[in-house]
Amino acid sequence: MRRVSIHVLKEMKKRGEKIAVLTAYDYPTARLLDEAGVPVILVGDSLGMVVLGYDSTLPVTVDDMIHHTKAVVRGTQRAHVVADMPFMSYQAGFEDAVRNAGRLMQEAGAQSVKLEGGKTVADTVRRLVEAGIPVMGHIGLTPQSLHQLGGYKVQGKTPAAAVKLLNDAQALDEAGAYAMVLETIPAALAELITERVSIPTIGIGAGPHCDGQVQVIHDMLGLFPDFVPKHAKQYAQLAEEVSRAAREFVAEVAEGRFPTEKESFVMDEAALSELTRVA
Ligand code: KIV
Numbered sequence: 617m618r619r620v621s622i623h624v625l626k627e628m629k630k631r632g633e634k635i636a637v638l639t640a641y642d643y644p645t646a647r648l649l650d651e652a653g654v655p656v657i658l659v660g661d662s663l664g665m666v667v668l669g670y671d672s673t674l675p676v677t678v679d680d681m682i683h684h685t686k687a688v689v690r691g692t693q694r695a696h697v698v699a700d701m702p703f704m705s706y707q708a709g710f711e712d713a714v715r716n717a718g719r720l721m722q723e724a725g726a727q728s729v730k731l732e733g734g735k736t737v738a739d740t741v742r743r744l745v746e747a748g749i750p751v752m753g754h755i756g757l758t759p760q761s762l763h764q765l766g767g768y769k770v771q772g773k774t775p776a777a778a779v780k781l782l783n784d785a786q787a788l789d790e791a792g793a794y795a796m797v798l799e800t801i802p803a804a805l806a807e808l809i810t811e812r813v814s815i816p817t818i819g820i821g822a823g824p825h826c827d828g829q830v831q832v833i834h835d836m837l838g839l840f841p842d843f844v845p846k847h848a849k850q851y852a853q854l855a856e857e858v859s860r861a862a863r864e865f866v867a868e869v870a871e872g873r874f875p876t877e878k879e880s881f882v883m884d885e886a887a888l889s890e891l892t893r894v895a
Contacts, residue, residue, distance in 0.1 A: 618694070619692075619693070619694055619695065619696055619697075619727060620655045620656065620694060620695060620696040621696065621727075622696070622727075622728060622750045622794040622795070624655075624696075625655075625656070625696070625794065625795055625816055626794065626795075626814075626815060626816065628816065628827070628828075629815065629816040629827045634827065634828055634829070635655060635656060635795075635816055635818060635827055635828025635829075636654055636655060636656070636828060636829060637654070637655075637656040637657070637658055637698075637818055637828055637829065637830035637831075638654050638657060638658070638830070638831055638832075638833050638836070639657070639658045639659070639660040639662060639666075639830070639831070639832045639833050639834075640657045640658075640659065640688050640691070640833055641659060641660075641663050641666075641667045641684045641687070641688065641833075642667075642684065642687050642688070642691070643687040643688070643690055643691040644691065645688075645691070645833060646687065646688040646689075646690075646691030646692050646695070646697075647691040647692070649692075649695065649833075650691060650692040650693060650694055650695045653694075654695055655694075655695060655696060656695060656696045656698060656818075656828075656830075657688060657692060657695045657696070657697050657698070658698045658700065658730065658830060659681065659684055659685045659688050659697065659698065659699045659700060659726070660700050660730075660832065661673040661676045661681065661700040661701075661702045661703070661759075661760070662700075662759075662832050663676055663680060663681070663684055663700075664676040664680075664702075666832060666833075666834040666839075666840070667684070668680070672759065672762055673702070673703060673759045673760055673762075674703045674760065674762070676700075676702040676703065677702060677705075678701075678702060678705050678716050678719060678720070680702070681699055681700060681701075681702055681705075681720060681724070682699075682719060682720060682723050682724040685697065685699040685720060685724035685725065685726050686723070686724045686725060689724060689725035689726065696727050696728065697725070697726050697727050697728075698726060698727070698728045698729065698730050698752055699720040699721075699724055699726035699728075699729050699730070700729070700730050700731075701713070701716060701717060701720070701729050701730065701731040702760075703760045706731050706737070706740055710739070710740060710743045713731075713740045713743065713744060714743060714744060714747050714749075717729045717744050717747075717749045717751075718747070718749065721749055727750070728749070728750035728751065728752055728794065729744070729749060729750075729751055729752070730751070730752040730753070730754055730797065731751065731752075731753070731754065732753075732754040732755075732758035732759075732760050732761065733753075733754070733755070733758060733761075733784075734753070734755045734780075734781070734783070734784020734785065734787055734788060735783060735784050735787040737753075737788075738787040738788060738790070738791040739791070741753065741788060741791040741792060741793050742791045742792055745791070745792035745793075750794050751791075751792070751793045751794065752793060752794065752795045752796060752797065752818075753785075753788035753793040753795070753796035753797065754796065754797040754799065755781055755784045755785060755788070755796060755797070755798060755799070756771045756772060756781060756797075756798050756799040756800055756801040756822065757769065757770070757771050757799040757800035757801070757821070758799065759799075768800070769800075770800050770801065770802070770821075771799075771800060771801050772801040772802060772805045773802060778801075778802070778805045778808075781801060781805060781809065782805070782808065782809055782812065785798075785809045785812065785813050785817075786812065786813060788813075788815075789813040789814055789815050793815060794815055794816075795815050795816040795817070795818055795827075795828075796813070796815065796816075796817055796818065797817075797818045797819075797820060797830060798810075798817050798818070798819045798820070798822040798826055799819075799820045799821060799822065800820070800821035800822065800847065801821070801822050802823070803822065803823020803824065803825060804823075805822075806819055806822035806823050806825055806826050807823065807825035810825055810826055810827060816828055818830045820832075820847055821845070821846065821847030822847075831848060831849075832848070835848035835850070836848060836849065836850060836851050836852075837850070837851065837852045837854045838850040838851075838852050838853040838854050838855055838856070839854050839855050839858075840855065841853070841855045841856070
């Protein structure tokens with residue numbers, strides 16, 4: 617089966633077909649998403665928060681991303697797998713960027729990489745594309761700049777901030793990015809950017825007018841009931857289901873109701889009587 621390519625994604629924008637993107641960080645989830653027909657799977661550096669238990673994405677390393685991207689690639693046949701470039705894997709210089717993006721493609725098997733920033737990373741995007749590495753951009757709320765932004769806040773709310781984001785989007789388009797994430801910006805701004813760029817925009821908290829939508833799988837499956845971002849919709853409540861199953865298991869083990877004969881293995885009569893004789 618052929619994987620979804622960046623050309624297919626660009627064609628989808630032209631045809632007005634919306635692009636669904638979900639994050640995954642492991643083999644079984646990636647398999648389920650691939651089989652469900654999700655065309656793009658993002659191994660996001662949200663990994664740090666939803667899987668590794670950090671309080672931001674900043675501690676995530678290139679090796680972390682390679683480890684998890686490999687598992688996702690093994691679980692997929694058709695989906696286009698995008699690997700996030702983690703904090704400080706591309707900011708310090710072009711050489712770093714090309715080497716680290718190259719590792720995500722060569723060692724981990726990703727089909728493209730994603731990095732955060734607009735005009736300031738446009739030259740890096742250009743270098744990566746020249747090296748044969750497809751790049752997805754990411755502007756608006758860029759979690760790797762959490763401390764610079766002063767928190768996880770809506771971006772582009774004033775006319776000046778909105779124009780800056782529009783310029784950032786155009787810079788990524790001109791630099792050769794094949795798509796870009798628009799995170800937590802007003803819907804009207806996302807609509808304007810989507811009209812003005814030639815490549816697909818993938819929104820998260822950016823309203824309905826983007827060319828596609830991305831969600832973090834833990835948010836849409838309801839795995840974090842204590843915090844549900846405003847942009848997220850829970851399509852399942854798996855946290856409740858996991859807790860219920862774990863409580864039932866604990867009770868059944870405590871009461872000797874698990875395992876039963878059904879989950880046990882038998883020894884044939886002759887082996888059993890020989891065992892009784894020798895033991
Ligand atoms: O890391 C991530 O999961 C992301 C998405 C939120 C777009 O960058």
